[in-house]
Amino acid sequence: MRYLIILLTGIVLFASDATLEIVKSADARPSVTIQDSSDFADMRIRQKFFRLVLGDLKVTAHFKVDDTYRSGSFDSMIDPLMKEYDYLFRYRFKEGDGQTLYLDVRVYDIGSKNAIYERSYRVANRTRYPFLIHQAVIDFNDFLNMPSVDWMRRYVVFSQYSKPKSADIVVADYTLTYRKRIISGGLNIFPKWADRNQKGIYYTKLGKRPVLYYYNIYTGKQTKVVTSDGMLVCSDVSRDGKRLLLTMAPEGQPDIYRYNIETGVRERLTFYSGIDVSAQYSGSEKKIIFVSDRLGYPNIFIKKIGERAVRQLVYHGKNNNACSAHGKYVVYTSRESDNAFSANTFNLYLVSTQSDYIRRLTASGVNQFPKFSPDGESVMYIKHYASQSALGIIRLNYNEGFLFPLKGHKIQSIDW
Amino acid sequence: MKKSLLLATIIAALFMSGCSQKKPEVDMTKQESAQESTTAVTEADTGVSEVVGTEEVGDITTLPEDARMEKIKELEASTKKIYFDFDKYNIRPDQEANVDEDARIFTSDAAKDLTIKVEGNCDEWGTDEYNYALGLKRAKTVRDALALKGVDESRMVMVSYGESNPVCTEHTKECWAKNRRVEFELLP
Numbered sequence: 001m002r003y004l005i006i007l008l009t010g011i012v013l014f015a016s017d018a019t020l021e022i023v024k025s026a027d028a029r030p031s032v033t034i035q036d037s038s039d040f041a042d043m044r045i046r047q048k049f050f051r052l053v054l055g056d057l058k059v060t061a062h063f064k065v066d067d068t069y070r071s072g073s074f075d076s077m078i079d080p081l082m083k084e085y086d087y088l089f090r091y092r093f094k095e096g097d098g099q100t101l102y103l104d105v106r107v108y109d110i111g112s113k114n115a116i117y118e119r120s121y122r123v124a125n126r127t128r129y130p131f132l133i134h135q136a137v138i139d140f141n142d143f144l145n146m147p148s149v150d151w152m153r154r155y156v157v158f159s160q161y162s163k164p165k166s167a168d169i170v171v172a173d174y175t176l177t178y179r180k181r182i183i184s185g186g187l188n189i190f191p192k193w194a195d196r197n198q199k200g201i202y203y204t205k206l207g208k209r210p211v212l213y214y215y216n217i218y219t220g221k222q223t224k225v226v227t228s229d230g231m232l233v234c235s236d237v238s239r240d241g242k243r244l245l246l247t248m249a250p251e252g253q254p255d256i257y258r259y260n261i262e263t264g265v266r267e268r269l270t271f272y273s274g275i276d277v278s279a280q281y282s283g284s285e286k287k288i289i290f291v292s293d294r295l296g297y298p299n300i301f302i303k304k305i306g307e308r309a310v311r312q313l314v315y316h317g318k319n320n321n322a323c324s325a326h327g328k329y330v331v332y333t334s335r336e337s338d339n340a341f342s343a344n345t346f347n348l349y350l351v352s353t354q355s356d357y358i359r360r361l362t363a364s365g366v367n368q369f370p371k372f373s374p375d376g377e378s379v380m381y382i383k384h385y386a387s388q389s390a391l392g393i394i395r396l397n398y399n400e401g402f403l404f405p406l407k408g409h410k411i412q413s414i415d416w
Numbered sequence: 417m418k419k420s421l422l423l424a425t426i427i428a429a430l431f432m433s434g435c436s437q438k439k440p441e442v443d444m445t446k447q448e449s450a451q452e453s454t455t456a457v458t459e460a461d462t463g464v465s466e467v468v469g470t471e472e473v474g475d476i477t478t479l480p481e482d483a484r485m486e487k488i489k490e491l492e493a494s495t496k497k498i499y500f501d502f503d504k505y506n507i508r509p510d511q512e513a514n515v516d517e518d519a520r521i522f523t524s525d526a527a528k529d530l531t532i533k534v535e536g537n538c539d540e541w542g543t544d545e546y547n548y549a550l551g552l553k554r555a556k557t558v559r560d561a562l563a564l565k566g567v568d569e570s571r572m573v574m575v576s577y578g579e580s581n582p583v584c585t586e587h588t589k590e591c592w593a594k595n596r597r598v599e600f601e602l603l604p
Contacts, residue, residue: 166580189548190544208573209573229573230576231552249549249552254549278544278545278546291545319503322545410540413544
């Protein structure tokens with residue numbers, strides 16, 4: 001009996017450690033099949049909508065989702081071929097006046113053949129169709145009392161290069177399907193959400209010298225926050241939005257500083273003559289995790305704010321040059337080849353500040369820009385593989401990953 | 417008083433009657449004056465073009481702003497780029513001669529009053545912040561080396577463009593090596 005208790009405790013402890021892979025023995029998730037009842041004649045548009053509905057349902061990781069594209073009338077009977085599934089997710093896109101777009105969703109319990117749920121959604125401009133789908137999937141997920149996927153409606157902000165020495169800042173949905181350029185003209189880089197409600201961003205404009213601006217995405221009002229020689233990046237914002245972690249380089253020396261936006265007081269946190277960058281708050285914001293080349297190559301380190309001592313956090317890889325932290329977890333990129341003459345492979349790894357386990361999250365290609373979701377349950381990243389690019393989402397607690405194809409410009413930096 | 421008024425009236429009457437009688441002559445006068453003014457303009461044009469010609473071969477300090485900028489750009493083009501190894505910011509031995517040459521240019525009479533923007537650049541393989549820091553460290557190493565060779569530190573400003581300013585966009589090793597560089601912009 002004592003052994004049994006120890007064994008069970010062990011399982012519970014391990015289960016709460018996301019660095020351990022979860023190996024599912026049986027898939028007990030409810031199964032869902034999708035049916036398109038839209039009015040659109042253009043099959044290309046219908047496929048676009050379908051792929052996003054399918055992607056959203058899969059990304060929840062709460063359902064076994066059927067990949068088959070099915071169409072049929074919104075009020076038709078349930079096709080007997082669907083009986084192997086638990087739910088039918090039937091949707092209909094309708095064009096409204098001007099640019100208005102409507103989405104009706106009706107979900108059937110296939111076992112009882114009853115419609116158990118029906119909702120309608122609307123957007124004033126059809127280019128925002130991804131948000132219709134995200135909201136519909138969030139509501140369906142909530143209706144079945146699954147863990148929240150509210151993060152799907154959050155924005156992603158990123159900077160993309162438009163030409164040499166020039167980059168624009170863009171706000172997008174989490175799949176980067178919908179995009180709106182908010183800042184252009186010059187080199188606008190390192191956008192970072194300024195608050196949890198995503199009202200504003202901090203970003204760096206690199207002119208004669210770098211300037212950090214605060215930009216309200218709803219009013220377009222912009223205010224200058226601070227300026228520094230050489231380099232200036234806002235790497236993280238405290239939960240209350242008042243204390244920024246900055247990389248600044250007075251005299252060309254990149255170090256980490258904490259900046260209080262209410263008092264304007266800046267405090268230097270690292271004192272190394274090489275490179276210290278990408279600071280993120282860890283735990284209860286009393287520690288920072290950052291990238292440093294103090295061992296002769298970029299790697300991930302941790303330190304308590306106010307103390308001189310620095311501890312190496314990652315004992316793996318010879319080139320770990322970017323990280324994202326959430327609570328006790330850190331996800332980092334590691335360059336698997338350590339010289340300029342071999343094929344470039346960058347993989348993502350997850351570590352905990354409280355254990356020695358390392359979990360590899362990707363297996364191939366160039367995987368960069370890892371960012372935790374605000375709830376820490378997912379990691380977003382950009383993948384380049386065989387001349388294709390994609391936005392990846394890894395659902396850590398479900399051991400599942402998804403890729404959304406990505407076209408267009410080279411991304412400089414991204415924040416979720 | 418009355419006499420002088422009368423005299424003036426007579427003179428005026430004579431003058432006016434005289435004018436009306438010589439109408440064609442008035443026309444002739446006008447033509448003559450028109451010819452005179454045309455000749456004067458032609459001469460002025462010739463004079464101005466000669467003056468401009470004189471200025472064009474004059475002292476550098478009196479050059480118009482764009483010609484001075486052209487001279488600065490020429491000087492800038494003669495500077496040597498400093499190349500770096502993958503993920504490194506120390507100056508390679510084979511780049512020392514380039515640093516010497518740049519120091520010579522920056523301390524020469526033609527450049528001694530100019531501000532030097534030292535720009536650090538990287539290949540596409542870093543991720544976001546680290547790459548910008550690496551570019552900056554490269555700029556700093558070069559600035560410090562130039563300062564040791566006599567270039568006034570206060571004339572130099574540093575900036576990092578990370579991977580945002582490639583000179584070569586092909587995905588080859590040779591191309592990446594060309595992008596890992598420090599280059600200079602000269603400012604008046």
